[in-house]
Amino acid sequence: MDALLELLEKNARLTTAEMAERLGKTVAEVEALLARLDKDGALLGYHAVIDRDKVGDVLVSALIEVKLTPERDGGFDRLARRIAKFDQVTSCYLMSGGYDLAVIVEGPDLREVARFVSEKLSTLDGVVSTATHFQLKVYKQSGFLAADTHEDERLPVTP
Amino acid sequence: MKPLEDRIADHVKRIPRSGIRDFFELVQGRDDVISLGVGEPDFAAPWHIREAAIFSLEKGQTSYTSNLGLLSLRECIVDYVEGQFGVRYDAKSEVLVTVGVSEALDLVCRALLNPGDEVIYHEPCYVSYNPSIALAYGVAVGVQTKVEDEFVLRAEDVAAKITDKTRMILLNFPTNPTGAVEPLEELEKIAQLAIKHDLLVVSDEIYSELLYRGDSGMERGEHISIASLPGMKERTILLHGFSKAFAMTGFRLGYSCAPHVLTEAMMKIHQYSMLCAPIMSQNAAVEALKNGAGEVEKMRRAYARRRNLLLSRFEKMGVPCFSPGGAFYAFPDIRKFGLSSKEFALRLLEEENVAVVPGDAFGPAGEGCVRACYATAYDQLEIALDRIAEFVKRL
Numbered sequence: 001m002d003a004l005l006e007l008l009e010k011n012a013r014l015t016t017a018e019m020a021e022r023l024g025k026t027v028a029e030v031e032a033l034l035a036r037l038d039k040d041g042a043l044l045g046y047h048a049v050i051d052r053d054k055v056g057d058v059l060v061s062a063l064i065e066v067k068l069t070p071e072r073d074g075g076f077d078r079l080a081r082r083i084a085k086f087d088q089v090t091s092c093y094l095m096s097g098g099y100d101l102a103v104i105v106e107g108p109d110l111r112e113v114a115r116f117v118s119e120k121l122s123t124l125d126g127v128v129s130t131a132t133h134f135q136l137k138v139y140k141q142s143g144f145l146a147a148d149t150h151e152d153e154r155l156p157v158t159p
Numbered sequence: 160m161k162p163l164e165d166r167i168a169d170h171v172k173r174i175p176r177s178g179i180r181d182f183f184e185l186v187q188g189r190d191d192v193i194s195l196g197v198g199e200p201d202f203a204a205p206w207h208i209r210e211a212a213i214f215s216l217e218k219g220q221t222s223y224t225s226n227l228g229l230l231s232l233r234e235c236i237v238d239y240v241e242g243q244f245g246v247r248y249d250a251k252s253e254v255l256v257t258v259g260v261s262e263a264l265d266l267v268c269r270a271l272l273n274p275g276d277e278v279i280y281h282e283p284c285y286v287s288y289n290p291s292i293a294l295a296y297g298v299a300v301g302v303q304t305k306v307e308d309e310f311v312l313r314a315e316d317v318a319a320k321i322t323d324k325t326r327m328i329l330l331n332f333p334t335n336p337t338g339a340v341e342p343l344e345e346l347e348k349i350a351q352l353a354i355k356h357d358l359l360v361v362s363d364e365i366y367s368e369l370l371y372r373g374d375s376g377m378e379r380g381e382h383i384s385i386a387s388l389p390g391m392k393e394r395t396i397l398l399h400g401f402s403k404a405f406a407m408t409g410f411r412l413g414y415s416c417a418p419h420v421l422t423e424a425m426m427k428i429h430q431y432s433m434l435c436a437p438i439m440s441q442n443a444a445v446e447a448l449k450n451g452a453g454e455v456e457k458m459r460r461a462y463a464r465r466r467n468l469l470l471s472r473f474e475k476m477g478v479p480c481f482s483p484g485g486a487f488y489a490f491p492d493i494r495k496f497g498l499s500s501k502e503f504a505l506r507l508l509e510e511e512n513v514a515v516v517p518g519d520a521f522g523p524a525g526e527g528c529v530r531a532c533y534a535t536a537y538d539q540l541e542i543a544l545d546r547i548a549e550f551v552k553r554l
Contacts, residue, residue, distance in 0.1 A: 003377045006460065022537075024375030024467035150203060152536070156514055157183035157196035159286040159335075 004033050009143070012046040049142045061090075061106050061135040062113050064121065065099040067128040076100055079126045088116045099131070110134070174290050178520030182504065186514045193543040195531040196514040198335060200406040200487070202461075202534075204443070205454040208405065211446030212439050220438055226430040227422075228256025228414070229441045235448040236414055240399070243367065244384040246392055252419040255426055256436045256444075260365050260400045260413035261287055262429070267361050267396050267415070268295035270424040272326060278361075279320050280329040281312045283336055283490075283518060283525030285363070288329055298324070303524040306492045309481045310339035314348030321352065327359045328352075330385060333366040336521045336530035337490040338483020340370065343383055350388045359421075360385055360395045365413075366486040368404035368455055369462060376463040379456065380484060386416070393418055401440075403486070404455045405447045410440040462487045465533040465540055472544040476551050487534040490518065494527040496554040504529055510553075511546035 003023055007014065016034070020027045037043050052059055068079055076094055080101055084092040091104040103121070107113040114132070122130050138146050164172075186192055203209070227233065233250040241247045248254055257263040264287065272278065274296035280288045282301045292299040300320050304310040317328060328349065332341040353360050362385050370380030386395040400413030415425060429435075469489050473480040480491035493503045500517040507513050516532075518525030533540060 003375070003460065003464075007464070021468050021471050022464040023377065024463075024471075152201060154194075154197050154199060154201065155183065156186040156192060156194040157179055157516060158198040159177075159179050 001033060001037075004030065004037075008043070008046075049144050051146050052138070053146070059106055059108065060110050060113050061104065062117075063133045063135065064101075064103040064105060064117060065131040065133075066101040066103055066121065067130075068100045069126045069128055070100075071126070079124065082124070083121065086116070086120060088113070088120075170293060170296060174293055177286055179286055179516060182514075182516060182520065185505070186508060189508070189512065192508070192512045192514050193535070193539050193546070194514040195533070195535060195540075195543055196516045197532050197534065199408040200403065200458065200534045201536055202406040202458055204405060204407045204410065205447075205451060207450060207454070208407065208443050208447045212410075212443035215439055215442035220442060222438060224256075224435045224438050224441060226426055226435055227254065228436055229438070229445070232256060232441045232445050232448075233414075235445050236416070239448045240397070240416055243382065244364070244397065245387045246384065246397070246416070248416045249419070253416055253422050255415045255417075255422050255429060256441060257400075257413045257415065257429065258433055258436050259402065259411045260363055260398045261291075262433060263398045263400075263413050263415040263425070264288070264291050264361070264363065265294070266425040266428050267327075267398075268292050268297055269428050271359065271396075271421065272297040275324060276326040277322060277324040278327045278329055279317055279325060281331070281334075282522030283310070283334075283528075284521055285331060285335045286521060288331075289522070292329075297326075300325070301522060301524070304337075304339070305524070306481065306490070306528055310334060310337040310490070311345055312341055312349070314345055314352055317349055318352055321356055321358075325356065325358060327361055329361045329363070331363040331365075333370065333483075333485025335366065335486055336488050336516065336518070336525065337528075338486045338488045339490075340380070340484030346383065346385055347388060350385055350391050353394060354390050358394070360391065361398065362386060362395055363398045365398070365400055365403050367399065369459055369487060370485045371459075371463050371466060371483075376466055377460060379459060396421060401444050401447055404458075405444075405451055406458060407440075407443065407447065410437075410443055412436055412440045412444050462534065465535070465537060468537070468540060469531065469533045469544065472548065476548040478547075478551060487532055489531045489533060490525075490528045491531060492528050496551065498554070500526055500529050507547065507550050511550045513543045513546045513550075 007019055016027050016030045020030045068076055070076055080094060088105050088107055089103055090106050093102045095102050105113055105116060117130055117132050233254040236254050237248045237250045268291050272295045277298045277300050278292045279300045279302060281304050289299040302316045302320055304312050364384055367382040370382055372378040372380035386392050386397045396415055396417040398415050401407040470482060473491055478491045480489050483489055500519050504515050504517040515529040518528035
């Protein structure tokens with residue numbers, strides 16, 4: 001199972017036949033493993049990791065520190081789930097330390113992200129404060145280095 | 160003036176040109192070659208190891224070290240060796256840090272052989288064994304291992320070569336170029352032979368982390384060093400290093416673990432020829448041993464996946480290939496195509512731009528096979544295998 005997850009995390013586009021070839025298993029075995037992961041809800045989804053600079057995309061991304069008032073029943077969960085449901089929110093984590101939620105928001109431009117924060121996020125009952133940090137440059141995301149140009153510089157034949 | 164050729168020492172002149180080198184010259188200069196001909200990882204050394212080397216340079220650590228190597232490194236080595244091989248050495252007197260295992264092997268031969276002493280080694284094997292013995296005026300006595308026997312070294316074949324001049328047995332498991340792993344019962348018999356005939360054993364265990372267990376090879380196999388067998392530590396020179404498992408070939412760092420008297424003898428040569436191994440490599444190696452296990456396992460699993468691909472493709476294209484238990488080489492048997500291994504490799508290069516190394520470059524016992532290294536990016540490996548499939552279809 002671990003070996004399969006390791007493969008999927010690196011490249012989810014492989015066909016089951018290709019996964020089988022790498023794992024030394026049969027296609028049927030791989031399909032059974034995938035079905036089990038699916039049933040357990042262990043696979044939340046598959047996505048491409050895109051270098052936005054390369055495609056000329058002008059998407060704006062921000063990390064927002066959110067402070068919340070915890071509720072008597074359930075602490076932060078109800079509010080956190082509510083925030084996470086917004087389409088603009090790509091990731092949402094409960095954090096230890098100086099603030100409660102780390103919310104990552106994407107939008108077509110700065111103004112859109114700012115509007116989301118001021119109109120949607122900060123107006124929610126229970127949100128005490130927000131601090132918005134805009135992302136300036138991507139060096140690594142989801143385990144992939146941006147502009148990684150490691151070339152094979154080995155000699156072609158060595159002992 | 161005498162011709163310059165006549166100035167070359169006889170024992171150097173007698174050493175033939177390396178088959179690897181011949182082939183290298185053919186491959187070099189060709190465009191779009193996918194090479195399965197390399198003998199090193201395609202990964203760069205893990206970043207935390209490179210970063211430790213950079214940090215040591217920043218701190219200005221650019222001096223000589225003790226001839227034996229940094230004590231801090233030797234202390235890490237003895238702990239690591241105990242964990243990996245189950246043998247405990249003394250960091251102060253039984254460990255020598257060298258410039259790669261190649262230097263360590265050279266030191267062993269020069270320090271422990273008198274002219275005419277015989278060393279038994281198994282073929283096909285790493286290209287430098289035979290010359291290292293010959294350069295120390297020793298006599299290299301090859302024992303052939305066979306593809307039908309999955310390149311296991313049979314103790315009875317070793318026994319047949321023992322004479323009153325035999326001084327050492329040189330082992331390399333997992334083996335470059337075959338990927339073979341020695342079964343414990345044969346290893347035990349070889350140990351018995353060494354004890355019975357009072358021989359030293361030199362064991363090059365550079366690939367010992369890269370072992371694949373079970374059908375899929377995703378689990379790491381267990382390595383057993385001959386040094387750990389009863390009565391063997393006192394007659395074994397254990398050679399290991401950082402090149403393969405830690406992907407640190409260019410750092411040129413290896414080590415030997417051996418009884419104090421033998422270590423001292425090797426050190427005598429090392430101190431006058433090399434002085435010490437480079438300090439930046441030694442600093443990087445400390446980091447590798449302290450924090451590198453996770454990265455090593457990650458790379459091993461990547462090799463395991465590629466090995467699975469390679470073996471399943473060879474099977475599909477009808478190229479017999481035994482399932483290698485270690486290293487990152489496969490050694491497919493190409494005899495059914497009616498070509499010598501050199502012809503096979505040459506035509507594969509010319510017709511499909513894929514480089515593999517002819518098996519005879521690793522000694523005559525390698526004839527009939529080629530070495531395909533799967534330490535190559537997965538997508539490249541796939542293309543190479545597609546091309547090999549096309550090629551063998553035409554044969």
